[in-house]
Amino acid sequence: MKARYKHPRGMPDILPEAIGPWHRIEAAVRSTMHSYGYEEIRTPIVEKTELFKRGIGEATDIVEKEMYSFDDRKGESLTLRPENTASCVRAAVEGGLLQPGSVHRVWYHGPMFRYERPQLGRQRQFQQTGAEVYGVAGPAIEAELILMLAEIWRRIGVFDVASLEINTLGSSNDRTQYREQLVAYFNDHADQLDEDSVRRLQKNPLRILDTKNPDMTELVENAPKMADSLSDESKEHFEQLQALLAASGLKANVNPRLVRGLDYYSHTVFEWTTDRLGSQSAICGGGRYDAMLEDFGAKNTPGVGWAMGMERLVALTENLMQESASETISNGPDAFVICTVKDEVAAPLLLTEQLRRASPSWKVMQNTGSANLNNQLKRADKLSARCAVILGNDEIAAGTVTLKPLTSKNDPQTVPLSEAAPALSSILGS
């Protein structure tokens, strides 16, 4: 058997056998969102290209070289969403949610698209789950968003391998000023910059601080510090956040080199990382982006949010599961209906339906294809069925059915067809 077609690069299928961790994580996320009172929002997978250019920033890598853009039949440029923050803000403004003084907590989940070279934890189509809050200016909301993440980590079992880094970029004014100082400083030492840094100097000079080049550590160490450019309000905002996190018992490392690559952030930025995933160590990133809301037409409405990469969380949980050698969760049917009478098709079908209606929580499956009793029981066993429900010549003739427990050595019992459901119920209950 040879596949005629293959999936596009970086857009792999998730086959049924691999869906388990996804469901567990998605359920944990959903329940946590509920606990914190966040409501789901869904936006289109495609937006006008302009939205992302404005929202994310023309000079970012995402906009410059990673977007899937195309012209529709009228010649309008559309783009597969590379992230969902801009869309959510657009939707909130367009939907009239952002009335003065109102507060909205929303979350989303879905596929995003970026044209990148795939590697571990990095796909071209990838799932992001995110949360956004509109209308709250103080640091308490950043604390809430971060604590919510800690709770998600607990619910999916990765809290112990996740660590939190935070930083502040200051207000837009602070940041602009700092940026100028930094550019001036690096221009004075242009001869010491490596190739990457020369490029960054134009686009995003803050990122030079995050260089991994050991030859530049001294240069970076002596660069002007963001902290020295912060206004009193910005400092207080950041200090309050740290106090709140400390009071919650959450360890947060202040990392002055944490500079998000998206243009829209100001004040708080944060990232959760893990050392278990190779180089794609960020499992979640976020921060405050008040300026984007104003730019999109919301007046005096602050915004904060985060997004997490679901593929990375799935990989991380699988990683941990392997270490603890935990058993796979049995997902077998409660009942497996077997018929050994060759031409009898109605009886097993109707019996299977009868059982499904008797109890909607049961998973009831019917053997497909014919085989002798022995092999049908083997199939039931391989599926981890809890009970085999057998229709044979004797049963059909007598209007009965035989139920054989498969998780115990208990004897099979034969009951009238009408008693099948109660009999199954008592077998499953015992």
Add this chain to the structure above:
RNA sequence: GUGGGCGUAGCUCAGUCGGUAGAGCGCAGGAUUGUGAUUCCUGUGGUCGUGGGUUCGAUCCCCAUCGUCCACCCCA
């Protein structure tokens, strides 16, 4: 976008110093004509990722391409 590794059966892999390939698991059947898990036997399996080149002959060598993995970069 840059650099490197890898594509052989459904899965995990072996192999052919160039003469069209094997194992384990899986799947199917039987031992057991109406009672599963262990065991044993038998069977099913592959244009050796795709296209081109070199060659009498390519799964093997070369090139391209697609996919995959890793690092850079970037981010979630």
